[in-house]
């Protein structure tokens with residue numbers, strides 16, 4: 001996001017909070033921001049060396065901020081995560097990796113107006129200097145968000161719902177970027193699609209990670 005766009009979104013957020021006396025998404029205290037200064041102090045997860053890294057636990061307040069951004073279409077809230085992304089250690093990412101966001105189905109993109117994973121991927125691209133390939137991977141059919149499916153049914157619906165776009169240049173290595181890692185079903189389905197396209201060198205970065213996620217089992 002450009003500095004100007006960030007400033008506009010920040011002012012818009014401030015104006016809304018001032019007009020409606022909205023509560024902080026984290027602590028529910030009334031404030032002048034959607035997330036108070038205290039709740040903006042996220043604590044980073046340590047790196048685990050598996051090639052599947054995440055910035056934050058999928059807990060409050062990060063969980064509510066991400067869900068409000070996605071399901072209430074409040075794109076401006078994502079900016080609270082930019083300092084988090086900027087403070088991450090991406091030294092594990094190969095120097096020639098292409099950064100590929102997990103895509104939304106075009107109907108979901110149309111409804112929401114943005115793909116949060118693509119926004120995150122662009123930030124990671126800015127920070128690491130690696131190229132971002134937002135349109136290589138696509139979703140062949142629509143599925144329910146994994147976070148809204150009962151855990152016993154997660155992963156089952158994904159199967160081959162991702163593909164690499166035919167004729168699109170195939171990078172040698174990929175850093176797959178998603179907003180949240182829960183069961184790992186989405187990541188596994190994307191990795192399978194990348195493998196089918198001939199890409200075997202894959203690493204993963206997600207903004208949030210549920211405690212039940214098993215990063216060490218995703219790329220093996």
Ligand SMILES: [Zn+2]
Pocket residue numbers: 024025026027028029035036037038039
């Ligand atoms: Zn707060």
